Amino acid sequence: AREVFLIEESMAAALGANIPILEPAGHMICDVGGGTTEISVISLGGLVVSNAIRIGGDEFDEAIIKHVRNIHNLIIGEQTAENVKITIGNAAADKKIEKMEIKGTDAITGLPRRLEMDSVEVREALQEPTNQVIEQIKKTLGQTPPELAADIVERGIVMTGGGSLLKGFTKLVAKETGVPVILAENPLLCVALGAGKFLDSIKDMGRRYYHIKG
Numbered sequence: 001a002r003e004v005f006l007i008e009e010s011m012a013a014a015l016g017a018n019i020p021i022l023e024p025a026g027h028m029i030c031d032v033g034g035g036t037t038e039i040s041v042i043s044l045g046g047l048v049v050s051n052a053i054r055i056g057g058d059e060f061d062e063a064i065i066k067h068v069r070n071i072h073n074l075i076i077g078e079q080t081a082e083n084v085k086i087t088i089g090n091a092a093a094d095k096k097i098e099k100m101e102i103k104g105t106d107a108i109t110g111l112p113r114r115l116e117m118d119s120v121e122v123r124e125a126l127q128e129p130t131n132q133v134i135e136q137i138k139k140t141l142g143q144t145p146p147e148l149a150a151d152i153v154e155r156g157i158v159m160t161g162g163g164s165l166l167k168g169f170t171k172l173v174a175k176e177t178g179v180p181v182i183l184a185e186n187p188l189l190c191v192a193l194g195a196g197k198f199l200d201s202i203k204d205m206g207r208r209y210y211h212i213k214g
Helices: 009-016 057-072 078-088 119-143 146-155 169-177 190-200 202-208
Strands: 003-005 027-032 037-043 046-053 099-106 112-118 157-160 181-183 211-213
Touching: 009 027, 009 037, 009 046, 009 157, 009 190, 027 119, 027 146, 037 119, 037 146, 046 119, 057 078, 057 112, 057 119, 078 099, 078 112, 078 119, 112 119, 119 169, 157 169, 169 181, 190 202
Parallel strands: 027 157, 157 181
Antiparallel strands: 003 211, 027 037, 037 046, 099 112
16 A cells, blocks of 8 residues: 655755764754744654744745835835845855845836845845744744753754755854854755655654554
8 A cells, every 4th residue: 555654844954964863962953944943852853843824935035125115215026136145145244245236127217227235124124034033043942841941952953954054044043042052064955865765664663753654
């Protein structure tokens, strides 16, 4: 019979980030995907606490689009916003100010127009969505049993997903939570790698997850 195994995204991300999830200790994983962010505390192969919000890399791009439209009356597309985020985006304050030129459509005249943006302005545009992620991390830490929270303070928060690659994001999370933050080795691939590891070890670990036969 055909079998289907389900694994939580946070668990897959943790496996892909090489977190020893079966240990009797607390591990926190924060997976910032394109449309959602999932924050989970894992111990003994199970989820102890898990929260998710509809904020991710796509919302970072949308925040830049809205900022440019509201402040500069310039309409830009998602690709331009993503390029700005990748090139000069920074979630944390930085002494070095980077600049880049973008092109869009003037919201008043309808004509093409150029605009120079700097990293300080982009950071301001990204404050709301990044702060929402941080508040969710704080909420999850507050829901974590004390003994597991102590483990997390010692071991740190592991961040995965494309959104975690935003420059300065791990630094900002560490500053706001007071907990060390580690960026996974392959943030974009952690979920896929973890799902593969799960399938490879299904005989030993499959019983710990939801299992559907079809």
